[in-house]
Amino acid sequence: MVFQRFQSLLAGLGAAALMATTAYSQDLARAEELYKHTDFEGSLSILDKKTDDVATNFLIGRDYFMSGDFKKSTDYLLKVTAADPSKSEYWDWLGRAFGRRAETSMPFAAPGLASKARAAFEKAVEVDPKNAEALSDLFDYYLEAPGFLGGGYDKAMAIADKTAKLDPAEGYFEAAKLAQKRKEFDTAEARLRQAVASAPHEIGHLLALARFLANQGRTKESDAVFQQAQTVAPNAPKLWFVRADVLIKENRNLEEAKNLLQRYVKASVTVDDPPKYEARKLLKQVGGA
Secondary structure, three states: OHHHHHHHHHHHHHHHHHHHHHHHHHHHHHHHHHHHOOOHHHHHHOOOOOOOOHHHHHHHHHHHHHHOOHHHHHHHHHHHHHHOOOOHHHHHHHHHHHHHHHHHOOOOOHHHHHHHHHHHHHHHHHHOOOOHHHHHHHHHHHHHOOHHHOOOHHHHHHHHHHHHHHOHHHHHHHHHHHHHHOOOHHHHHHHHHHHHHHOOOOHHHHHHHHHHHHHOOOHHHHHHHHHHHHHHOOOOHHHHHHHHHHHHHHOOOHHHHHHHHHHHHHOOOOOOOOOHHHHHHHHHHOOOO
16 A cells, blocks of 8 residues: 555656646747747746756847847856857857957957857857858958957958858858958959859848948949849848838938838847847937837
């Protein structure tokens, strides 16, 4: 009888543990979905901030990053990389967090934080040389950072060459960014057009070309590329944002810009789109609310 009661107790404990695990998994899935739709506060509100679970801490780190709290983001992402250093994605996000801290910190702290960002990006590429996002982040670091912090155009070009082997369109796009930094604008345009030709349905490359042409004062050509983007992805919120941003910079069609931004802030966007707070800032410039 005692043994039977003990078995029943164990069964009850097992069922309770299973229910708790199921509820935890459901909460994590729900928090991930909120993150994807840019409700970072909502995502954080249902996550356990004191857990040792790697997946949870990774999501918390990304939530804090997207919320602009880069210090808390690095705290959680450091836990994640320490717990599982084999994931390239973890190192890449840690690099992003240190990078944003470097950009927003006091001048005396920036170099050290920037160096940590570079080390994390390099580790991400070392762990997985085919991680496209890590390659892109490392390319941007090499492109923008001064030589004494490990940056350099030659290093950036080497990463662009690696990227081109995995994704030719993205390789052209990175080569275009490098050409712009060198003020080789004809080359930059040629590479952007090659990126578009290689992936004609990739709206990001079309928008980059449209913005480039606008910056060169070639308004009609820019408008034509925006129209092409409209045909490819008419309901892409990113298109509305970039188009409005360009119009505001050119100080023309401001009513259209306001309408596009109002549409954007009401839209369901993802973490791959510009943050809505940036759209609200632009909206204020054109008298919107």
